[in-house]
Amino acid sequence: MQTNRIQSSGFGNAIDRSRPLTFTFDGRKLTGYSGDTVASALLANNIHLVGRSIKFHRPRGILSCGVEEPSAIVRCTAPGLNPVPNLKATEVLLSEGLIVESQNSWPTRNFDVFGLLSFGPRFLQAGFYYKTFLWPHFGWHRFYEKVIRNFAGLGRIRTEIPGTGGYPTNMDQRNKFCQVLVIGSGPAGMNAALVCARKGARVVLVEQEPTFGGSLLWRKQAIGNITADRWISDALDELSQYPHVTQLPRTQAFGHYDHGMVLAYQSGEWPDSGIFWKIHAERILLASGAIERPLVFPNNDRPGIMLAGAVRKYLNRYAVRPGRRAFIAVADDNERKATISDCVAANIEIAACLEHGQQIVDTNGRRRVRSVSVKTAENKIIKHNCDLVCVSGGWTPTVHLAAHLQGNLQFDNEVQTFIAPEHRGPLLSVGASRGIFNLESILSNSEYQAHKAMTQIGLSGECGSNQTAKVENPIDRPDLPAGSNYRAFVDFQNDVTAADLVQTVSEGYRDIELVKRYTATGMGTDQGKTSWTNAIDQVAAATGEPPEQLAHTTFRPPYSPIPFAGIAAARTGEQMKPIRRTPTHRVFEQMGCVFQKSGDWLYSRYFPQIDESLEQAVAREVQAVRTGVGFVDMSTLGKFEVRGQDAENFLSRVYCNNVSGLPIGKIRYGLMLREDGIVFDDGVVARLGDEHYIVTATTANSHAVWLWLTKLAQIQWPALDVTLTNVSENWASIAIAGPRSREILGRLGLDIDSSQLDFPFAAVREGRLQGDASCRIFSVSYSGELCFEVNIPAGYTSGFVERLLEIGADFGITPYGLEALDVLRIEKGHLTVGREIDGRTTPGDLGLAKMVSNNKDFIGRALLRRPGLQSDDRLQLVGLTAADGVSEIPIGGVLAESSLTQSSRQEVNGYLTAAVFSPTVGKSIALALLRNGHRRDGEELWAVSPVAGASTKVKVGTTCFYDASGDRFNA
C-alpha cells in the first residue's frame, strides 16, 4: 500500500493515477503509478533505506530527485532482460514488472554484516589503502588485493539471460543535425527554444526528464499572469507546430566535443534500451539549470535527510509525502519559506527550522532519521524529533558541459560559486547555469542569449539587455561544529567526510586535483554533483585559500554515466565492425574453406579435408603447389590504375627503384618508401599502355597506399597529368601457382598465347575469357613457383573458380589459403607487411639496397641517407634454420647469445619475424631481423621465447630457403 501517496489531485502532475504499476524491491511486491521513478515509488511505499554506502556500509536513502543522486543506487531488471547495475533510483522510470534490487549489502540491506564498518570513519580515513597493507611485501598480491577486491566496487555485471550473448538489442545510435541545440527545458531552455524556433532555426530541445518544463513543474511559480503549467503547455504546443523543431525527452546531453558536437543518451522504456545521439549543432544553448547543495553536519547521511528541493519535487510532481514531521534546514530564506509552504500544504508537520546562528550537531535514527540535535547561538542543545530533514545550502549551477573541452569556469562573487561562462565557442550559457536564479531574470537572459545565437548563425536576432548572476538573499550556510567532522559527509557516494579533507590537506595534498584522487571525492556514478562545491569550501577552509583560487577539478564527459551498450549500439558481436568478403567467398564457403579475419577481411585460411588437422591441410596444400598446381585468392591486394602523360614520372617519384622505361606488357617489382626513408609498401608496377599503368599494394596497406597516392597527385604534384582510379574491388585475383600452372592457363579459354616464349615471367597480358569478359593476367610469384595471377571482373568469380576446378581436376589442382601462402613465401624469403616491413626497416635492412636508384629523385631519398639508416649496426633480415636440423624454432622468439636455461637475463640481438615448419625443406625455418645480420652468415645463436619457455639453437643464413636461382618461376 502506498502509505505516503497524497490523495489530493492538486499534487502529482508527473503521475497517471489511472495506470497503476506493480514492481518488486528486494523481492517485495509494491505498487506505483505510471510516471513514477523508482525513488518516488519507494518513498510512496514508505521505503527510505535503499542501500548501503560503498565504504562504511552505512544505511543510505534517497537524497535527491534527479541525476545528482549519490546514494540511492539500485540494480534493475525485468523478466527476459539482463540486470543493469548502478542505476540511480531517482532516474529509473517505473515500468510494469520491474525488478529492483538494492546493492552493496549482505545478506540484506536491513541487516548488513559489513555494516560494522560504519563504526570506522575515524579509522578508515583518507589514504587508508595507501598507508596500510604495506607489509609483508608479498602480502598485497597474495592476500590483500583479493580481499579488497571482494569488498570494493559497486554493483555486479551479469549476463545471465541466455540467447542474447549479453548484448542488449534495443540500443541504437543516431545522428542529429541542427542549427541550435537547447539543453534543458526549464524556463530558460524553453524560452530560448521558442525564440529560436520563431526565427525559423532548426532546433533540437533535449530534456533529461520524461516531461519538459524543468523546475517550473514543481516550483508552482507564475509567469506573468499565467500559471507555470499553462505556460509550459502553451510553449510545447507552439514548438510542436514547427516542423523544424525536434523535442527529445528523457535525453541527457552528457558530453560537449569539438565543432559543436554534443553526445546525448535517450533512455528507453527499459534499462537496457535507449538511443545514443550524436547531435551536431551550430550553436548550443546550455540551460542545464542548477543542482541543490547539501549541508555538511555530523551524521548528515541518514535516510530521511533529503534536499529541500527534492522534497518539494516529490510532493508536487509525484504526490509523495517523504515524511510526516520535518525539520527544515534551508540556508536561503525564500527557499525555506517555499519549502515550509509546500510541506504544510501536504500536511507535513514542521518540527522546527534551523535559524541563523544555529548548528546541527547530530542526528539520530538507525535506518531512518528520528531526530536532529541543534546547537543554538547560546550553546544550548535542542533535540527535535522528526522523520524528515529538508536541507539546502543553496544552488550550484550545472556547468559541466561548459567546462568540457578543457574549459575553465568563472567564480562569481555574487553567488559565491563557479558559474558557466557567457559563451565559449559555439556554446552559450543561459539562466541558472550562469548563476541567475530569479525567474524574471532567467527569461530575460535566455531571450538575450537566444537572439545572440540567432545573429551568430545568420538569422536576425534582436539582442536586448543581458542579465548577470544575482541572488536575492545572501546564503548563510551553517558552520560545521568543530571537532565533530568524522561523520560529516561531504561526498555521500564515496563516504568522504569533512575530516578526510582536512586530513588530506594536512598531509600536503593542497591541489584540488590531488585532493580528489587521494580521497575519491567527486568520483563514482554521481560524479560529485552534490559534493564538489562543498568539497572546495572544506578544502578552502583547511588551506586558508579562497575557493576561487583553488579552482575546480577537471570536468570530463560523461556528465552522468551512460550504458556502454549505448555507445556500442548495433556494433556488437559479428557486427562490431564491417566485414569485407572477397569475390570468392561464396564459392569457397561451398568448398568447405575455413575463414579467418585479417583486418576487415574474411580471408580463406585453409581448405581441410575430412579428419584433417590444420597442420596436415597446410602441408598438403604446400606440397600441391610445389609439385603440381594450386590456386589462392589474392583479391585483397590493392589495385590502382595510373593514367596520363605523366604517369611514368609520377610512379618514378613514388617508387625508390627504377620504373622508367618499363616496356608495355612488362611488370617490375616496386618498393615504396615513406618520407623518412623507411619502407612503406611493396608491390608490382605493370605497364598496360603508353600512358596506362596498374600498380598493386599489399592487403594491409591497400587503403593507406591509395590515400598516399591520391594525396601526392592532388596536393604534392597537382601539375602532373595523372589520374588515379582504385579498381581493387572491381577485379578478383586468382593466383594459379605450381609447375603445371601454365598448362591450366592454356585451357582456360583465353584469347592470349600462354607459351613461355610469349608470356614469360614478369609480364602482363590483357585478354578476354571465352571471348566475353575482359581479364588481366600477371606472371608474378609470391610462392616461388611458376604463377599466373588471373584478374577477372569480380562478379564472375564463382563461375571462374568452378571452371578452374573442372579444368584442373586432371592436374589435381588444390585450393590453398593464407596459412599455406605464408609457408610458401617464408620458404622463398619474400616479405610481408607487419612482419618484415614493420615500419622500422629500410631497403638495406631487408637486403634490397641494390634496388634503390641513385639516378633519380623519389620520396624518402633524402632521409634514407641519414647515417642512422645506413649504419651496419642495424637490425637486418636474415634466414634461420635449426642448428641441429630437427628442433622447432619458437614462434615470436628473440635472438640471444644463450639459451633460456643458461641465463635468465638475455641480451637481445634481434627478433624473429616468422617461423614455420617447412614441408619442402623438411625442417623448421625462420626469418629474423638480426643486429648486423648481413655480416653474420653462419653464426649460431639462440632463438628464445620466454613466453613459450623454449629456446632453440639456430644458424644464420640466407633468407631464401628454396630455389635461390629463381629457375622455377621462370619455367
Added chain:
Amino acid sequence: MPDSLVREVLVDSVKWEQDGRELFVSEQQTPVFEVQFGTMEELDQFCHSVIQRVVGTGEAAVADNMLILRYSPLSTYIVCRQHKLENFETEHQDHLTDITHGKCVLAVQGDSVLKFFADYCSTDLLSAHDRNFGMIKTRFIDYELTIWWDSNDRTNLMIDRSYALSFVDFLHSLFTRR
C-alpha cells in the same frame, strides 16, 4: 565455367517487416563507371558534353540512359542503364574506368527511408535533400556509401562490393532496433 559468363547476384532481394514497418532491399545490377579529370574545368566540360549542362559537386543529374553522380570536384560516377557508353567511351578512355564489378548498387524502399538513413549518416542528409543536392558520399556508421534519392521513401546507394553483405546485415540490425 559456364558457356557464357553470368554476373553473380551479390545481395538477394529481401523484405523486412517490424512493428508494421517494411523495408525492401534489392540489388541493381547496373553498369558503373568512374570518371576522373585533373581539373574541375575538364570535368565540367565532360559533363556538359554528356548532358549539355554542368553538374555541380554533390549533385545527381539524370540523362537519357545514365545517372551522373558528381561526388567530388574532380570525380564522378556514371550509373548506366546499358553497359556500353558508345558516344564517349573511346573519346574519354583515359579518364573513364569501368568499376561495375567493384560496386554494389542497392535500392532501399520503405516509409521515410531517407530519414532512416539520415539518422545514421555522418553528414546532414536531410539538409542535403532539402537543398535538392540529390546525392551525397558519406559514412553510414562505419560504412562508406554514395547515396542518392528519388523520394523520401526510396533511396539508392552504392557501396564497395566487399562490404555489401556485411552492410545489408547491419542495415537489418538497425531496422530491428527502431
